[in-house]
């Protein structure tokens with residue numbers, strides 16, 4: 001309670017002081033600050049809309065010519081007061097850009113830009129004396145430094161997780177301004193590291209709002225059915241500020257109204273009997289849940305379910321389930337830029353449902369909260385992952401801290417989403433000792449934060465044996481579910497040979513084929529042995545799905561990928577043009593032949609389970 005607030009301020013201050021005197025590479029200090037749960041369920045003021053922006057490739061608005069941070073950088077929003085004043089920026093006359101939204105697809109000149117852009121928003125605010133104010137960012141890719149009325153409030157590293165700063169003392173009655181230094185440069189010691197197979201969309205890519213909170217407020221809560229008793233609802237509460245005694249949990253449809261007594265440090269664990277209808281893809285039942293505390297009513301929608309493994313089985317609500325999945329990048333078919341809105345989420349996830357999916361792999365980073373809330377609503381189970389992707393610096397403690405911060409922020413924001421059944425620690429990382437230690441530590445952290453969900457990772461380290469593939473990676477021993485990425489017919493072997501490819505696993509754990517697939521330019525046709533034709537992609541799917549049916553430990557798949565997506569690694573003129581063409585849909589949502597093959601496969605599986 002007070003300790004939380006103290007930590008909050010201390011964390012911000014330590015960031016403040018730490019960042020002032022350092023340059024970008026040294027601002028590795030990562031701070032795990034618990035997020036205020038469910039911002040959209042609270043009183044808030046949106047800062048979405050048009051912001052001024054100034055492109056600053058040399059960070060001239062932050063460093064002086066001695067490469068030391070300015071005291072009067074662009075964040076001061078200085079104005080010319082007399083004709084002789086020299087000020088070499090002006091947010092009043094600067095161009096505008098939409099927030100949320102990546103800069104790459106909003107401004108042609110920023111399509112490939114990697115560097116700093118200053119964002120600036122002026123707004124009037126009616127401040128209430130008995131409230132506390134927190135600014136909430138859905139995400140800024142990749143590093144953000146935030147200023148309110150010219151004063152730094154903090155900074156954040158990590159392009160796909162929410163972060164917040166308390167701004168109560170800086171916010172004024174009436175006119176205010178907020179300035180953000182957003183920097184999407186890739187560095188070797190980041191998470192992800194410099195090379196990925198997706199577009200480096202920069203900017204304030206998700207929503208921004210100011211939360212108005214009671215001085216003492218319910219900062220965090222968790223609520224779920226007990227793992228071993230679905231007639232018992234359990235949870236945790238954490239208050240920030242003076243302890244006002246009790247929190248009331250209300251679930252009208254279950255006729256629940258429970259007063260929960262807080263301990264002296266403003267925390268409580270609770271449990272009470274109830275008989276909720278359990279959430280599932282077939283019946284994605286969500287309940288309105290309210291938390292009443294100190295005059296604030298926080299509204300949420302919660303699904304109640306259990307998830308576990310049993311040998312090679314995955315069980316949802318105690319029943320074996322087969323995960324008919326598809327992988328999805330966070331890219332909007334509407335803007336062909338970074339997806340962020342409910343509309344984007346509804347479109348992408350409705351496409352997944354149309355394919356026959358009950359499961360989605362949200363690759364390769366935590367997606368925006370709309371994706372998870374719409375997945376709750378549509379009944380899609382979710383694989384959610386942090387971008388420990390390929391070869392990050394596994395022996396660098398700072399890099400581990402960055403990964404752990406992103407993991408903590410992902411779980412903190414989404415722990416109440418029924419749709420998420422597994423947290424993924426990594427994608428296609430090398431089989432090395434430092435990597436195993438790094439990921440084993442992430443797994444320990446995950447279990448300490450959330451012991452209700454399963455843990456997985458996608459591996460591409462399988463080896464060949466004389467008659468097929470052998471799953472053997474020390475990582476497989478420490479996860480609950482083994483993810484396998486394998487591109488038979490695309491990165492190795494001829495498509496026709498894949499049907500007979502066998503897979504051995506000695507782990508007695510469920511296996512998910514977390515990636516398989518091939519590229520095709522939608523509308524390009526030819527023989528099935530001609531690469532980039534829809535026929536070639538269809539042949540790869542046909543033979544891989546025959547292979548999948550013969551893997552005895554396999555309990556699901558998330559083929560790569562629902563929709564073509566932008567990637568700087570895919571320049572092939574007139575075929576890729578900086579698009580990864582492994583989508584079952586083109587970038588505008590046109591189905592390719594392979595879409596129908598996977599659709600029919602899932603239909604067959606669904607009918608066989610009836």
Ligand code: GCU
Pocket residue numbers: 197364427428485515560580582
């Ligand atoms: C890898 C990787 C993906 C990538 C895909 C591809 O398996 O996990 O991020 O896009 O292969 O090569 O298309």
